[in-house]
Amino acid sequence: MKIILINPPHPYLIKPYSQAPLGLLYLASVLRDTCCEVELHNLSGFTEDQSLNILPLDADVYGFSATSVDYPLCERMASAIRRKNxxxxLLIGGPHATVAPETIDLSVFHSACIGEGEKAVLEMVEDIRENRLEPFYRKPRIRSLDELPLPARDLIDSIGGEVFAFDRNYSDSNLSATIMTSRGCPFNCSYCAxxxxWRGLVSxxxxxxxxxxxxxxxxxFSVDQFRFCDDTLNMDTERLHHLCRGLDRMKVFWRCSVRAGLSTPDDFKMMFDSGCREISPGIESGDQRVLNFLHKHNSVESNRDLINWATRAGINVRVLLMTGTPGECSDTPEKTRDFLGSIDFNMVSLTQFRPIPGSPIWKTPEKFHCRILDRDMEHxxxxxxxKGDNGEREKAPIQSVIETDLLPKEALEDNMRRMFDYAEETGKLNRG
Structure with a gap:
């Protein structure tokens, strides 16, 4: 059986190959162990039309992985493949199928995987062989991730691009890779799915x-720079210390995502000594009202402490902010600007708020005093x-897809424009 796994085009990404499609690489390893012929097509940097011309038409199975933003494009590509073969x-899995299975068009896709795919895909393939494929598959969470084979990185040309802020490199190789040490998050931020x-479990x-x-x-691969793609690497302090001791012996450089309120200044010193050169905390806002609305369960002050402790330890900080969220008032951009002025950081990444399918705000917007005006995932x-039509980077349109009891759509968009200007004024805005 010939199986083609597809990482779809990502036309919204300026650097489409900075991260390898780890989920599909794990599936490829599992499928190869069953003697299937497996190809993985990483189409992240191609257009939709280019991708359809690249894909072979002789496969028995095509498997897509899609976020919610990717789903409309994947549906069109799957329809085109069905017309030719x-x-x-046609199978689909990934975040969108997991959090919004009711939206999967079963006249296009024969089946969808909900949740982790390593066990489900084996059952799907067996059922295809026996002509008994079901519309949906969901298996219990994998408790011990050590059961899984390593990702089949040999199936893709590039295992990773630049992972550090402003394309910094800390080794002569200039090569990097993405790696996962855990799956899941125990927190319940209202904007997150x-x-x-992961069903609220961490493995x-x-x-x-x-x-x-x-x-x-x-x-x-001669790679000694890594990005840990865990939601929160510092969730378990004892485990983090164990990992740092091992990394210190290996002499590699790395970055990760962290959360405030879980680590001490000594933890960040240990991280730096073991090769950590960048952290990405999800700060979201400098307005405590917004943090409360978003169910962050931390404070502006704890976020400030985290950034200052990491900076003093020698670690670069990429501050992750979100603008246009529920809970914002007209002075929120100024509060966040003042917060940025009170910390020492290396980069700020600013995103426009979108209510992600599966998130609490998406499911019950009224509880967060907002209304979703546009549910078209292509927006x-x-x-x-x-990336503009000429291939050069350009500013994306500022657009809110919600309104709130506190601010109408137009006022939220004004907040977003002001926050963008403030972030630019720092001279440290991420344009990637």
């Missing part, structure tokens, strides 16, 4: 397994920069 089975995606790999994968990547790219 009517005997093939991670909790329904881990052993530190020894993570270190062994890093050793293999370093030896086979849901949240980036403030994009």
């Amino acid at each position: 009517d005997r093939a089975k 991670s909790k329904p995606m 881990y790999r052993s530190v020894e397994s993570v270190l062994e994968e890093i050793r293999i990547i370093r030896d086979e 849901y790219s949240f980036y403030t920069w994009r």
Whole structure:
């Protein structure tokens, strides 16, 4: 059986190959172990038309992975493939199928995987062989991620691009890779779909397994810079310390996402000594009212402490902010501007708020005193920069898809424009 796994085009990304499609690489490893012929097509940097011309038409199965923003394009591509190869089975999985399975068009896709795919895809393939494919598959969470084979990185040309702010490199190789040590998040931020995606559970790999994968990547691909793609790497302090001790011996450089209120100044010093050169905390706003609306369960002050502690330890900080959210008032941009003025950071990444399918705000917007005006996923790219028709980066249109009891759509868009200007004035705005 020939199976083609598809990482779809991402026309909204300026750097489409900065991260490898880890989820599909895990599926490829699992499928290869069952003697299937597997190809992985990483089409992130191609257009929709180019992608359809690239894909072989002789496969038995085509499997797409899609976020909610990607889903309309994946549906069009799947329809085109079905017209050219009517005997093939079209499958879809990933975040969108997991959090919004009711939106999957089963006249286009034969079946959808809800949740983790490594066990489900084996059952799907077996059912295809036996001509009994079901519309939806969902398996129990994988508790021990050490059960999984390592991602099949040999199937793609580039295992990763620049991972550090402003394309910094800390080694002569200039190469990097993405790696996962855990899945899931226990927190319930109102704008995020991670909790329904992972059913509120966090599963881990052993530190020894993570270190062994890093050793293999370093030896086979000459890579010594890594991005940990966990939602929150500092969630378990004891585990983080164990990981840092191992990384210190390996002499690699890395970045990760962290959350305020979980780590101490000594933790950041240990992280720096083990090669951490950048963290990305989800700060979102300098307005405490907004943090409360977003169910962040932390404070402006704890966010400030995290950034200052990391900076003093020598770690660069990429501040992640979101603008146009529920809970904003007309003075929110100024409060966030003042917050930026009170911290020492290296980069600020600003995104436009979008109510992600599966998130609490998407499911019950009235509880957050807002109304969703536009649910067209093709309008849901949240980036403030994009690639123009000539290939050059340009500012993306400022557009709110909500209104709130506090501010109408136009006032939210004014907030977004002002916040964009303030971020630009720092001279540290991420344009990637």
